[in-house]
Amino acid sequence: MAFQFTPAQRDQIEQLCARYPTRRAALLPVLWIVQAQEGWVSAEAMEAVAQVLDITPAAVYEVVTFYTMYERRPCARHHLQVCRTLSCWLRGAKQLTKYLEGKLGVRVGGQTPDGRFQLSEVECLGSCGTAPMMQVNGRDYYENLTPEQVDKLLDALK
């Protein structure tokens, strides 16, 4: 079934558009609404976004593909994103990633067969003083990680 916004979402979008002098400016926040609902941004959703903001589908596509946080395919239930940049690397981020690969049985970029976990390496997340760290599902930071904490976290994420 084609992607559609709910009436409540349409109200929310109009409120967002009122914040800016152009409708197009609401594109990033509207894409966040899509991703919060669907978990990713499909081609159908991009067309619906273009229609609601009165811009071309290409304008939506070029934005979705530019920003790393918009998912272009369905994600696993829990997306583990390990920061790999310098401060985290100095504190062993590479080993944290290897540990997760071993625990989950997947390589970076992969998903577990049960669809529960997805593992990624990402660039600096602005948590350099609490390295190594990772973000889960684009929301929560887990910092100063130890192997024990990683074990507990994986058990807790159902």
Add this chain to the structure above:
Amino acid sequence: MEPILTKNWGKPHSRSIQTYLAQGGYATLKKMFQMSPEQVTEEAKRSGLRGRGGAGFPAGVKWGFVPKNTGKPIYLCINADESEPGTFKDRAILENDPHMLIEGVIIASYALGVRTAYQYIRGEFYRPWEMVEQAIAEAYQHGFLGQNICGSNFSLDFYQHRGAGAYICGEETGLIESLEGKRGMPRIKPPFPAVSGAFGCPTVVNNVETIAALPWILEHGGEAYAKIGVGKSTGTKLWSVSGHVNRPGVYEVPLGIPFKLFLEEYCGGVWKGRKLKAVIVGGSSVPVLTADEAFAVTLDYESLQGAGTFLGSGGMIIIDDQTSMVAALENLAVFYHHESCGQCTPCREGSGWVEKILHRLYHGEGRHEDLALLQDLADKMQGRTICALADALAMPVRSYVTKFRTEFEAFIREGRSPYPAPEWQG
């Protein structure tokens, strides 16, 4: 030293409006509405406050570039896209004292004649975004945002605009493009944003830390702020410290204190009793300092510039003597190649080549001529692009290869690093 930016940190419910009001928060607005916008701008100029996002340009002077009476609205954009590796001080303000920032936004908006202000916050800062949303709602409820603030004729709306993962959106014109719903590709200047920025209107882009200093400046006066620090480096600065120190974190100190004192007194020294090898003082894009160079500087704009580097964002990364500088540079090259927006050939291609060369060097396949090639690439990248992202890789490349050349040469000769990969302490 009386803390300016961190005075409320650590207090119970430090980010709630009740705590902020109990500490005298928003009280400066009453004083401000008795002043003219020009007087407020003058106070900012008198303070000598310089942009804390990296460029270090005097904030009050920047405001002065905005043309009045163009008939167009003027916009204020708070840059909370903090993505420079090693930098996490703005996040600390957003999480600990968002009302100080909001009060600063009201002050800057009044001075500039802004009716709509936006905060561009990086997408990864989901929790800080939520916290600031809460604080904005509280500010509206208490009449500090919205129509006729505190009974004055001044009205202001303040919205957050959440990015979605792109370092380049921290560059002011990239930020504006992203705010307009486009890819965050920087614009050629001129025109400068002060003349033609967001939506083709005059726009000021200021960093979170810069704006958060304004309530104190207005309360105590610009001259009082200018008395703190040294020379043209006035006031206090937040340093975010990471890497091989005993106490990483965010510290507020007056500008001009010696690096050695800061490292030992605030950060607890280099971890594990090891020696200092190198320091990146202002975020990963600035030229690296050797230990000897670092021990000779004071932490202010002029001293650091004199040492051939920059204060930048104040994102300090400490590197111990067990670390391979080749591997560290390779790590940064991956970052800058990934984050290049791809608009300018010297940056898009140059960062890719730098990464490839360092990658093969790191994997034991380096050639001696690679060092000259890296220098040549850096020369061809720097100053030849629309924004400074190419420079942000060229400067580390040049400084690492020059200052740690023997290490690069040994790495090529031996085909491997004499240093182990950093361990996860767990």
